[in-house]
Amino acid sequence: MSRLLLSIVLVGFVLLSLYPFAWMFFSSFKTNQEIYLPTQLLPEEFDGQAYRMLLDGKFIDFAGSLWQSTFIATAQAFLATLVSAMAGFVLARYSFRTKAFLIGASLLIILIPRQALVVPVFEWFHWLGWTNNSFSLVLCGIATGLGVVFFMQSFKRLPVELMEVSRLEGFNPLRIFLLVIPLFAPSLVTYFLLHFALCWQEHLLALLLLDDNAHTLPLALAKLSDVSHRAPESIGMAAATLSFIPIVCLFALFFSKMRTALAQLSLN
Amino acid sequence: MKGLPQESLSRLFPLVFPFLALWFFFWVVPLFLGVDLALQNPGSGLVSSNNAKIEYAGLENFERIISDPKFHRALFNTLHYVLGSVICIIPLAFVLAVGLFEMPRLYRGILSFCLLIPGLALPGAMSKLFYLFFHGREGALNQYLIIPLGLDPINWMMDPDFIMTSLVMQSVWRWTGVVALFFLCALEGIPNWHFEVAKLEGMKSLSRMRLILVPGVRNLALFAGVFLIVDGVASFSGAYTLLGGSGGILDSGLLLVTYVYQVAFPGGSGRFDLPGATAMSLLVAPMVAGFLFLILRLNFLQTRS
Numbered sequence: 019m020s021r022l023l024l025s026i027v028l029v030g031f032v033l034l035s036l037y038p039f040a041w042m043f044f045s046s047f048k049t050n051q052e053i054y055l056p057t058q059l060l061p062e063e064f065d066g067q068a069y070r071m072l073l074d075g076k077f078i079d080f081a082g083s084l085w086q087s088t089f090i091a092t093a094q095a096f097l098a099t100l101v102s103a104m105a106g107f108v109l110a111r112y113s114f115r116t117k118a119f120l121i122g123a124s125l126l127i128i129l130i131p132r133q134a135l136v137v138p139v140f141e142w143f144h145w146l147g148w149t150n151n152s153f154s155l156v157l158c159g160i161a162t163g164l165g166v167v168f169f170m171q172s173f174k175r176l177p178v179e180l181m182e183v184s185r186l187e188g189f190n191p192l193r194i195f196l197l198v199i200p201l202f203a204p205s206l207v208t209y210f211l212l213h214f215a216l217c218w219q220e221h222l223l224a225l226l227l228l229d230d231n232a233h234t235l236p237l238a239l240a241k242l243s244d245v246s247h248r249a250p251e252s253i254g255m256a257a258a259t260l261s262f263i264p265i266v267c268l269f270a271l272f273f274s275k276m277r278t279a280l281a282q283l284s285l286n
Numbered sequence: 287m288k289g290l291p292q293e294s295l296s297r298l299f300p301l302v303f304p305f306l307a308l309w310f311f312f313w314v315v316p317l318f319l320g321v322d323l324a325l326q327n328p329g330s331g332l333v334s335s336n337n338a339k340i341e342y343a344g345l346e347n348f349e350r351i352i353s354d355p356k357f358h359r360a361l362f363n364t365l366h367y368v369l370g371s372v373i374c375i376i377p378l379a380f381v382l383a384v385g386l387f388e389m390p391r392l393y394r395g396i397l398s399f400c401l402l403i404p405g406l407a408l409p410g411a412m413s414k415l416f417y418l419f420f421h422g423r424e425g426a427l428n429q430y431l432i433i434p435l436g437l438d439p440i441n442w443m444m445d446p447d448f449i450m451t452s453l454v455m456q457s458v459w460r461w462t463g464v465v466a467l468f469f470l471c472a473l474e475g476i477p478n479w480h481f482e483v484a485k486l487e488g489m490k491s492l493s494r495m496r497l498i499l500v501p502g503v504r505n506l507a508l509f510a511g512v513f514l515i516v517d518g519v520a521s522f523s524g525a526y527t528l529l530g531g532s533g534g535i536l537d538s539g540l541l542l543v544t545y546v547y548q549v550a551f552p553g554g555s556g557r558f559d560l561p562g563a564t565a566m567s568l569l570v571a572p573m574v575a576g577f578l579f580l581i582l583r584l585n586f587l588q589t590r591s
Contacts, residue, residue: 020491021388028385031378032400035463039403042415056419056426105305108298113290120302123309128512129575132313133520133543137550137564138320139312161308164513181291191293192300219408221523222543226551236410240527243414251418258411265406273399280471 046256053251068252077249083238094156095214098165099206106169107195111181127163133222140226150229171283172205204279207272218265235261324565347565359537360545368518370454372511379462383469398470401463410527416456446538465510469503476502508585512578519574
């Protein structure tokens with residue numbers, strides 16, 4: 019009985035989470051008048067006019083934003099995975115003098131996130147002359163506390179005996195790291211995806227560090243929904259749909275890997 | 287940490303250096319710059335503009351911010367937003383995760399992926415969507431729920447009394463599935479013999495939940511709570527897109543980060559009050575960090591004893 023109830027709640031919630039996306043997709047074909055009647059799901063007729071207008075760049079440079087976002091998120095997630103994996107490996111599998119300090123540093127980044135320091139970050143980049151540059155946006159998100167803690171937990175599964183043997187063989191830590199890293203592919207992929215998703219959504223830092231002709235997707239969407247543009251609502255919905263598809267495909271592709279890594283993570 | 291090989295720092299250096307360098311460059315330096323900036327006189331403008339003479343004003347900025355009613359409003363709203371989301375999300379996600387756990391494996395994957403999807407969407411795009419979906423008398427929630435119940439339709443997105451509720455609902459909709467997925471993975475990680483013992487003991491489902499399932503997700507629940515609090519305090523995109531950068535009517539939807547942004551970069555007026563904005567974030571960040579640290583510390587002591 020309680021199982022039935024649970025299943026009903028579950029299916030209800032799944033429908034609740036999917037329905038707005040269906041509405042979003044169909045709304046990209048609607049006229050403004052139809053969109054203002056939210057209980058209507060399907061449009062009168064399907065024509066891809068909104069997508070054409072969007073990609074033609076009549077209101078915003080959507081293709082440019084998509085490329086910009088993809089580049090920033092990919093580069094940042096890749097570097098963050100690498101840097102965090104190295105630090106996490108050392109923290110999980112060695113004991114050394116300043117270990118507590120390093121763990122403290124990574125916890126502090128989680129507790130006081132970059133968004134809280136956004137004004138001084140802006141000042142600092144302004145002083146360095148690095149504003150209006152997508153590389154600065156990539157760089158300032160690489161050091162993440164979340165990543166270090168994630169990999170610290172992941173690498174705890176590595177047997178201590180293996181470390182001992184490699185030490186007797188005279189391998190240095192970097193070499194051991196390179197040897198074991200392929201074993202942790204699911205963890206690497208998982209963290210890459212999580213960081214990619216967080217970076218894909220980053221709005222505030224992008225707003226401050228990028229100039230007007232190099233928008234990322236959140237900025238482009240905010241600009242599009244600005245009333246002064248008078249863009250039809252269907253274009254906003256089309257932009258939302260297109261910005262949503264790449265990341266869902268990416269997650270769908272690696273979803274089972276991700277679940278493996280997360281299940282192993284929580285064992286510790 | 288007994289049994290781990292001792293290693294000298296110099297040999298570990300290549301592995302740790304990138305993290306340390308980036309940490310220093312993009313976190314420590316801005317932090318100290320921020321402290322310095324917060325003590326300056328607001329008139330001095332951007333540091334890089336050459337004509338600016340930097341004057342220090344002591345703690346004046348902090349005093350100004352503390353007595354600012356808009357800051358109180360933003361603080362209160364953010365607290366409302368964060369607590370509302372955490373209190374709704376964690377229990378709901380637990381129920382969903384248990385529901386998923388009871389399902390056959392085939393459906394588990396598909397359903398959990400569906401639950402993850404809202405977490406992937408851009409918050410800005412979602413606010414826009416929710417605005418169109420819910421606003422006005424014709425909005426979906428009014429049509430499906432409020433009017434059939436015989437209540438007056440609510441203007442969810444504009445009414446000052448309900449704007450925070452709709453922001454919390456948005457956050458619940460976004461994060462519950464993600465947290466449920468994490469919980470599900472934790473439940474799958476519980477060794478099978480726990481359940482076999484429970485069966486042999488003839489445990490009722492309620493005590494099974496209390497003794498096996500809840501401890502199984504405990505650590506992850508804590509982690510999710512910390513993540514949600516930090517994300518909630520730093521949330522910006524949704525409210526920014528929804529309210530066009532303002533705080534909404536009577537600042538009813540003003541969140542902290544939005545207010546920091548408003549103070550630092552006021553649209554059009556050109557008076558950048560960077561010191562005031564920095565003082566504000568420096569006032570709040572340690573409070574949040576200290577609170578979270580206390581939670582983690584308490585949990586650590588509890589698990590030890």
